[in-house]
Amino acid sequence: MSADVAPLPAAHVPAADARAAETRALHRRKVWGKVGRYALLTVLAIIVLFPIYITIVNSLLKPVDITSRPPKLFPTDPQFGSYQDAWNAGHMGTYLKNSFIVTFLITVGQVLTAILAGYAFAFLQFPFKRVLFVVFLATLMVPFEVTIVTNVSTISDLGLYNSYAGLAVPFLATGFGAFLMRQAFLTLPHELRDAAALDGYGHWRFLWRVAVPLARPAVAALTVFAFLAAWNQYLWPLLITKDDELRTVQIGLKQLQQTSIDQINITFAGAIIAVVPLVILLLFFQKQLVRGLTAGAVKG
Amino acid sequence: MAASGVALTPARKRLRRRERGLGYLLLIPSLLVFGVFVFWPLVHNAYLGFYRNPPFPGLPSTYVGFDQYKDVLTSQTFVDSVKTTFLFAVLTVPVGIAAGLALAILAHQQLKGIGIYRTFFSSTVATSVAVAAVIFGTLMNPSVGLLPWLGLTTNPTVLQNPDWALIAVAVVTVWQTLGLTFILMASGLQGVPDELYEAARVDGAGPWSRFWHVTLPMMSPTIFFAVVIGTIFAFQSFGQIDILTQGGPLKKTNVLTYFIYDTLQRQSDPGKAAVLAVALFLLTLILALAQIWLLERRVSYER
Numbered sequence: 215m216s217a218d219v220a221p222l223p224a225a226h227v228p229a230a231d232a233r234a235a236e237t238r239a240l241h242r243r244k245v246w247g248k249v250g251r252y253a254l255l256t257v258l259a260i261i262v263l264f265p266i267y268i269t270i271v272n273s274l275l276k277p278v279d280i281t282s283r284p285p286k287l288f289p290t291d292p293q294f295g296s297y298q299d300a301w302n303a304g305h306m307g308t309y310l311k312n313s314f315i316v317t318f319l320i321t322v323g324q325v326l327t328a329i330l331a332g333y334a335f336a337f338l339q340f341p342f343k344r345v346l347f348v349v350f351l352a353t354l355m356v357p358f359e360v361t362i363v364t365n366v367s368t369i370s371d372l373g374l375y376n377s378y379a380g381l382a383v384p385f386l387a388t389g390f391g392a393f394l395m396r397q398a399f400l401t402l403p404h405e406l407r408d409a410a411a412l413d414g415y416g417h418w419r420f421l422w423r424v425a426v427p428l429a430r431p432a433v434a435a436l437t438v439f440a441f442l443a444a445w446n447q448y449l450w451p452l453l454i455t456k457d458d459e460l461r462t463v464q465i466g467l468k469q470l471q472q473t474s475i476d477q478i479n480i481t482f483a484g485a486i487i488a489v490v491p492l493v494i495l496l497l498f499f500q501k502q503l504v505r506g507l508t509a510g511a512v513k514g
Numbered sequence: 515m516a517a518s519g520v521a522l523t524p525a526r527k528r529l530r531r532r533e534r535g536l537g538y539l540l541l542i543p544s545l546l547v548f549g550v551f552v553f554w555p556l557v558h559n560a561y562l563g564f565y566r567n568p569p570f571p572g573l574p575s576t577y578v579g580f581d582q583y584k585d586v587l588t589s590q591t592f593v594d595s596v597k598t599t600f601l602f603a604v605l606t607v608p609v610g611i612a613a614g615l616a617l618a619i620l621a622h623q624q625l626k627g628i629g630i631y632r633t634f635f636s637s638t639v640a641t642s643v644a645v646a647a648v649i650f651g652t653l654m655n656p657s658v659g660l661l662p663w664l665g666l667t668t669n670p671t672v673l674q675n676p677d678w679a680l681i682a683v684a685v686v687t688v689w690q691t692l693g694l695t696f697i698l699m700a701s702g703l704q705g706v707p708d709e710l711y712e713a714a715r716v717d718g719a720g721p722w723s724r725f726w727h728v729t730l731p732m733m734s735p736t737i738f739f740a741v742v743i744g745t746i747f748a749f750q751s752f753g754q755i756d757i758l759t760q761g762g763p764l765k766k767t768n769v770l771t772y773f774i775y776d777t778l779q780r781q782s783d784p785g786k787a788a789v790l791a792v793a794l795f796l797l798t799l800i801l802a803l804a805q806i807w808l809l810e811r812r813v814s815y816e817r
Contacts, residue, residue: 262634263637282587283663285660327543331544334536335745343537353553355614357749357771359752359770360798361552362778364788383551386547387547453775467648478658481648481652482649484648490643496640504701
């Protein structure tokens, strides 16, 4: 086709001329449209990111430079001492360790109990199964904030006040986790269980050797989700700890903010320290988080 | 069920019994946690509400029947707190969802490098409520903050201003949850088939009309989910209020969760706190059921 058109010099045909101009105009409009879209996206990204960006910058400035006006938007002479101060004097190192321990306990506990319960609901037959499943779902209707009045005294009565166990125990099982694992197990073909039974696999062996490996995406999603929720907990650690030795990062950060108004760069450094573990987690496991989040949104 | 008429062999019976036992065994860890930390508190809260705290510590608390329920639930502080809680949900949920959806639509186009923008827009998912509150608390600080320098301030300063404090806390909340909302909306958009947009375009629908007639109806299950979960989240907000305003100024940010915490910890009044907790439970329950009932009817699930 283009070979047919080629011999005719375009300039000699008015219609082709107009068409070319039109194409050029369209092209120009497309380019500008693209530039406009990038500009809009960039402006919005700057608005969303600015609080985090300025926190990083301020954590690297000297306190006097933070209050200088116009503000410094780039650390020309970065001061990393604030991180050291936040870590040692501000106890962020200890808080971080505590958060890791408690988050680990909660995540492992939640995933384990969810796998067990999910398997029972998906693969086993027993009386009152439906009722018990409704009981599990009913826990989703009880906000944790409602239970604190009693839970604080229960934890104290159990002798777990101000301890890692006290921080973790109420969260070792969730209705959400059991529901997620049940759904994942239900998608496995039932013949799988029969075949495994013929091979002499009991339920226990089938669960850990076949069902859990096949449900790995759901397990991963639940793990990331549980980690995120546990890491960000605020109210319960505030209620159940009294020593710096046991405070978690979120509470520690509040503490840090209250103690060092004059050394505000340390507060900023502390905020960054609190965020870094989650940034790393999400860099690697964003897909799993999305799956965990949307599990509830999908039509059931 | 070929063997329905035939009696089970002893071996099969034993197997059945064992399966039954295993079923309960696997549920026990979860049920133990739920029993002690979810269901028992509901019962115990209701019971605690019948006992009034002694005027001086050390004395026994006294049984007052429903008196304390009546006193607390009819008090002006409680009514104001409920109003504040609802207002906070109204300030955060629709704005948050609209912002998340808008960003998701903008990031849902064929452009080079769009993946970077998606990462940017979802970035606040790495922040916690405490981190967001500390960052914004400093940004809004009248002596060191950047926002007052930009002229974004009020008199008295935002967080101490009865008219503005709740709005400021809402802004922090919307920002902190934006990453989550964006991720949710973006993955919802991926479920909308491109052919629908093509068909709409062929029919001459502009971007606005495509939004109203394709995007919105197709996204309604996701939006519905976000409204329900977002409202529950909003009703449980605590950390940002504890860090930024402590319920003040003039109790203008005294949402129910903060009211419970304040009553329990600072006033050491478990009886009154229990009544408030019962109220919060019933409120969220009614609200969730009402939302599900109301919205289920308007959501289109056809795909």
